[in-house]
Amino acid sequence: MPLLLKGAVTTVTISVCAMSLALVLGLVAAIGRMSRRRSLRFISGFYVEVIRGTPLLVQLFIVYYGLPSYGIRLEPFMAGFLTLGIHYGAYLSEVYRAGILSVDRGQWEAAASIGMTRSSVLRVIILPQAIRVILPPIGNYFISMLKDSALTATITVSELLRAGQLRVAITFRAMDIYLMVAAIYLTLSYPLSILIRWLEKRSSRGFDAHE
Numbered sequence: 001m002p003l004l005l006k007g008a009v010t011t012v013t014i015s016v017c018a019m020s021l022a023l024v025l026g027l028v029a030a031i032g033r034m035s036r037r038r039s040l041r042f043i044s045g046f047y048v049e050v051i052r053g054t055p056l057l058v059q060l061f062i063v064y065y066g067l068p069s070y071g072i073r074l075e076p077f078m079a080g081f082l083t084l085g086i087h088y089g090a091y092l093s094e095v096y097r098a099g100i101l102s103v104d105r106g107q108w109e110a111a112a113s114i115g116m117t118r119s120s121v122l123r124v125i126i127l128p129q130a131i132r133v134i135l136p137p138i139g140n141y142f143i144s145m146l147k148d149s150a151l152t153a154t155i156t157v158s159e160l161l162r163a164g165q166l167r168v169a170i171t172f173r174a175m176d177i178y179l180m181v182a183a184i185y186l187t188l189s190y191p192l193s194i195l196i197r198w199l200e201k202r203s204s205r206g207f208d209a210h211e
Contacts, residue, residue, distance in 0.1 A: 007163025026092025
């Protein structure tokens with residue numbers, strides 16, 4: 001059990017690190033796709049389409065096994081969190097974009113008419129309103145990432161699934177141990193689901209009060 005709990009800590013750690021990266025990359029990509037500059041739209045669109053069009057496991061193998069061919073060697077944890085962050089950043093960019101586009105276009109024009117810059121409008125007016133649209137899917141993607149982090153076991157990250165595999169190799173009690181692994185994943189993800197629903201209701205109530 002201590003080995004599984006240690007693996008669970010690694011699972012949570014790599015997921016939190018990767019989600020932090022994905023949140024930043026997703027916002028940058030979303031802004032790029034809505035930019036007036038064609039080059040930024042192309043680069044952002046290329047990133048999103050390539051990442052969304054290829055399996056996460058293949059991306060993981062390219063980063064961990066492919067990059068050393070070009071002299072770039074990453075530790076398993078670093079390769080895992082970077083790949084997860086880049087992968088989910090592409091998906092979160094669409095979430096950000098949908099949230100930003102859900103805000104009335106007139107607010108952009110009204111803010112511009114009083115001299116606010118585009119970045120100030122986005123930061124002060126648009127994003128705070130878009131958060132109620134963005135928050136639930138971000139939470140759901142985090143839960144998906146938590147489970148997808150099991151793929152990092154294939155590059156020897158000592159997360160929960162790999163801890164279970166090592167334990168099975170010693171005890172040969174595959175059913176018991178993998179059921180425990182599944183129970184720990186459920187224990188980690190279910191409270192997050194409850195928290196996401198609570199945050200969704202809270203953010204919607206706040207906006208309803210202003211409407």
